[in-house]
Amino acid sequence: MYELCDVSRSFDGTAVVERVDLAIEAGKTTVLIGPSGCGKSTLLRLMLGLIAPGSGTVKFEGAQVTPLSAPALRRRMGYVIQGGGLFPHLTARENVALLARHLGWERERIDARIESLARLAQIAPDVWERYPIRISGGQQQRIALLRALMLDPDVLLLDEPLGALDPIVRADLQEELKEVFDTLRKSVVLVTHDMSEAAFFADTIVLMKRGRIVQSGTFRELDESPEDPFVTRFIRAQRSFAAG
Amino acid sequence: MRKRTAALLAVVLVAALVPLSSPVDAPRVGSKKFTESVILGELVAAAASGAGVEVLHARELGGTRILFQALLSGEIDVYPEYTGTIAKEILAGEGIEGEGELRSRLLEDGVIVSRPFGFNNGYAIGMLEERAQKLGIRTVSDLASHPDLVFGFSNEFMDREDGWPALQRVYGLAQRDVSGMDHDLAYRQLASGSIDAMEVYTTDAGIRYHGIRTLEDDRGHFPLYQALLLYRADLAEREPQMVAAMLALEERISEEEMMALNAAAQLERIPEREVAASFIARELGVEVELETQTRWDRLCKHTLEHLELVRRSFLLAVLCGLPLGILAAKKRRAGQLILAVVGVIQTIPALALLVVLIEPAAALGLTGVGTGSAAAICALFLYSLLPIVRNTCEGLRGIPPELRESAEALGLPPAARLRLVELPLASRTILAGLKTAAILNVGFATLGALIGAGGYGQPILTGIRLDDYALILEGALPSAALALLVQALFELCDRIVIPAGLRLSSQG
Numbered sequence: 001m002y003e004l005c006d007v008s009r010s011f012d013g014t015a016v017v018e019r020v021d022l023a024i025e026a027g028k029t030t031v032l033i034g035p036s037g038c039g040k041s042t043l044l045r046l047m048l049g050l051i052a053p054g055s056g057t058v059k060f061e062g063a064q065v066t067p068l069s070a071p072a073l074r075r076r077m078g079y080v081i082q083g084g085g086l087f088p089h090l091t092a093r094e095n096v097a098l099l100a101r102h103l104g105w106e107r108e109r110i111d112a113r114i115e116s117l118a119r120l121a122q123i124a125p126d127v128w129e130r131y132p133i134r135i136s137g138g139q140q141q142r143i144a145l146l147r148a149l150m151l152d153p154d155v156l157l158l159d160e161p162l163g164a165l166d167p168i169v170r171a172d173l174q175e176e177l178k179e180v181f182d183t184l185r186k187s188v189v190l191v192t193h194d195m196s197e198a199a200f201f202a203d204t205i206v207l208m209k210r211g212r213i214v215q216s217g218t219f220r221e222l223d224e225s226p227e228d229p230f231v232t233r234f235i236r237a238q239r240s241f242a243a244g
Numbered sequence: 245m246r247k248r249t250a251a252l253l254a255v256v257l258v259a260a261l262v263p264l265s266s267p268v269d270a271p272r273v274g275s276k277k278f279t280e281s282v283i284l285g286e287l288v289a290a291a292a293s294g295a296g297v298e299v300l301h302a303r304e305l306g307g308t309r310i311l312f313q314a315l316l317s318g319e320i321d322v323y324p325e326y327t328g329t330i331a332k333e334i335l336a337g338e339g340i341e342g343e344g345e346l347r348s349r350l351l352e353d354g355v356i357v358s359r360p361f362g363f364n365n366g367y368a369i370g371m372l373e374e375r376a377q378k379l380g381i382r383t384v385s386d387l388a389s390h391p392d393l394v395f396g397f398s399n400e401f402m403d404r405e406d407g408w409p410a411l412q413r414v415y416g417l418a419q420r421d422v423s424g425m426d427h428d429l430a431y432r433q434l435a436s437g438s439i440d441a442m443e444v445y446t447t448d449a450g451i452r453y454h455g456i457r458t459l460e461d462d463r464g465h466f467p468l469y470q471a472l473l474l475y476r477a478d479l480a481e482r483e484p485q486m487v488a489a490m491l492a493l494e495e496r497i498s499e500e501e502m503m504a505l506n507a508a509a510q511l512e513r514i515p516e517r518e519v520a521a522s523f524i525a526r527e528l529g530v531e532v533e534l535e536t537q538t539r540w541d542r543l544c545k546h547t548l549e550h551l552e553l554v555r556r557s558f559l560l561a562v563l564c565g566l567p568l569g570i571l572a573a574k575k576r577r578a579g580q581l582i583l584a585v586v587g588v589i590q591t592i593p594a595l596a597l598l599v600v601l602i603e604p605a606a607a608l609g610l611t612g613v614g615t616g617s618a619a620a621i622c623a624l625f626l627y628s629l630l631p632i633v634r635n636t637c638e639g640l641r642g643i644p645p646e647l648r649e650s651a652e653a654l655g656l657p658p659a660a661r662l663r664l665v666e667l668p669l670a671s672r673t674i675l676a677g678l679k680t681a682a683i684l685n686v687g688f689a690t691l692g693a694l695i696g697a698g699g700y701g702q703p704i705l706t707g708i709r710l711d712d713y714a715l716i717l718e719g720a721l722p723s724a725a726l727a728l729l730v731q732a733l734f735e736l737c738d739r740i741v742i743p744a745g746l747r748l749s750s751q752g
Contacts, residue, residue: 045649048653050649050652050653071655071657072655074652074653074654074655075655077653079650079653079654081646081649081650081653082646083646085646085647085649085650086650087647087650087651087665087668087669087745088647088669088745088746089665089668089669089671089743089744089745089746090743090745091745098654098656098664099654099655099656102656102660102664131744131745131748132745133745133748134748147654151655
């Protein structure tokens with residue numbers, strides 16, 4: 001799905017992503033995890049082509065992601081930003097339909113697509129005509145997910161999709177998201193800083209630290225055969241925090 | 245959608261550019277913005293009218309430079325001028341003496357000089373009789389022994405070759421507290437005692453009214469200011485009857501008569517047009533029909549003129565300001581430049597900007613001075629840019645980065661992002677900019693009267709000149725009311741243009 005080859009990127013002289021090689025498998029869920037500032041969100045934005053790498057290449061299904069190719073490629077990627085990123089001037093329905101309408105889809109086709117998407121997530125019927133300011137956080141996140149899925153993308157990229165939610169909503173939505181991923185069998189790249197969330201979703205976990213990949217593999221691999229003391233520290237820290 | 249936008253743009257552009265009234269093709273008389281000049285202009289108009297030639301009188305166009313430029317460019321065909329002004333100001337530095345030399349020099353520019361009307365309206369220095377008496381000042385030389393006196397001169401007098409700098413030199417005057425101000429305001433300052441002396445014209449009605457002593461020019465500094473007409477050489481071919489009629493005024497007006505005419509207009513508040521008509525009837529035996537203008541007529545006329553100025557300049561500013569603001573938000577470098585330029589424009593004094601714009605406007609074949617003045621519209625347009633450009637730029641820059649990124653990640657091309665997401669999100673700020681620009685525009689448009697563009701500024705200027713509060717209010721009140729109306733219209737616009745989702749959020 002994605003192939004990142006020796007990718008580096010710095011902002012104002014500070015390296016944020018450094019010499020990253022990473023292959024993301026189709027149909028699997030890959031979780032990018034690490035402490036804040038480790039470059040995981042930047043990596044996601046490099047995949048979307050929202051920013052260009054300083055050096056190295058990013059390829060999506062064999063095509064290189066460049067500022068020129070990115071706009072077209074992006075329509076085959078669904079992106080959900082932390083907090084949802086719904087446009088406050090549009091209703092939930094208008095948010096989901098925005099791109100399809102711009103592309104000139106017929107009204108019937110849009111309605112049918114939204115109806116079939118609505119079955120994936122638990123959305124109260126009256127939410128569709130409301131503006132984001134009047135929609136709860138959990139529902140906003142669901143709408144944002146459906147907006148990303150509207151054009152049936154090949155890959156779903158999610159940046160801390162559960163980050164801004166309170167614990168109960170979070171637990172519900174986590175289950176629901178997992179179901180959606182399983183139903184759709186899409187490739188998913190998810191960014192989080194929470195190891196239990198990573199373990200819950202991931203086929204592959206990619207642990208990052210200061211712009212570099214420390215280790216990638218299943219949770220069991222990371223837990224049982226860490227390649228660096230940092231891996232154990234990171235897993236322990238989150239466990240003791242969860243227990244204590 | 246794109247077609248609709250283009251259609252809307254076209255409609256706004258047409259609305260901005262098309263003048264409501266077409267310019268009338270008639271000979272134009274100009275006058276400066278003081279009562280005597282206006283009366284002389286009316287005399288010419290009345291004389292022409294008596295001879296069956298209808299002319300337009302572009303009253304109170306401004307100062308010497310504006311009038312002479314307008315004459316050269318053909319904006320006006322004739323205006324009253326003074327020999328001293330021609331020698332010392334229009335042809336300053338050319339060392340021209342005497343009427344004959346003056347005549348042949350101006351003919352080179354295609355301008356004919358008439359014979360004098362018959363009176364001298366020279367400069368003099370005036371003080372309140374009482375104050376002058378107390379200080380024992382009778383001549384200009386006497387001023388030298390009172391260096392603490394406060395002087396207020398018209399801006400023109402401050403700059404003229406024969407004005408304050410020369411007077412100071414010739415008489416060795418050491419006064420430091422000397423400021424430039426509007427001539428009509430100077431009278432009030434003098435009456436209230438804020439200034440001790442000002443320059444007056446020797447036929448000013450204000451001299452009698454305020455009880456002013458004119459100081460004797462004991463060193464003969466001030467040249468003669470014989471009033472006469474300057475007119476374009478081609479006018480004699482185009483309108484021989486009009487020229488013959490107006491030249492009948494040569495040598496017909498004495499100094500006393502002129503002061504009486506000034507007093508009738510200024511002190512008795514008889515409209516200049518009537519003052520002129522009765523003089524023409526008395527002296528030349530020509531009856532001129534007068535259309536009477538009620539206050540309501542004037543209000544309607546000024547409202548139309550004012551709206552015309554605001555409409556054309558504001559719509560143009562919107563059409564240019566929005567794209568400039570968008571450009572400024574998108575391109576960092578260009579943005580800094582654009583914001584700097586529109587910011588600097590705002591600091592240019594209105595009169596300077598108006599005067600600078602007259603010539604280019606005339607060169608483009610547009611109306612430079614008078615009603616529908618392109619120079620006034622252009623100046624208003626420039627003043628309206630800043631709030632529009634800045635608010636558009638700030639509104640777009642202020643969009644939360646996550647929303648901008650969401651729009652980009654969604655795969656919307658830049659133009660669609662702008663139209664569907666960014667402009668709606670910035671709509672509140674942009675509209676606030678438009679509202680500010682429109683309200684300022686209504687106020688600034690009163691300045692258009694400085695170059696005869698009409699509107700509510702006209703009664704304000706005339707009111708200041710005639711010291712007539714009712715007339716000032718006739719311009720100031722409707723102008724304020726119009727500003728409030730514009731404000732209300734924009735509040736209504738907010739409800740239509742700002743998306744419902746954003747209005748909800750502002751209510752919390």
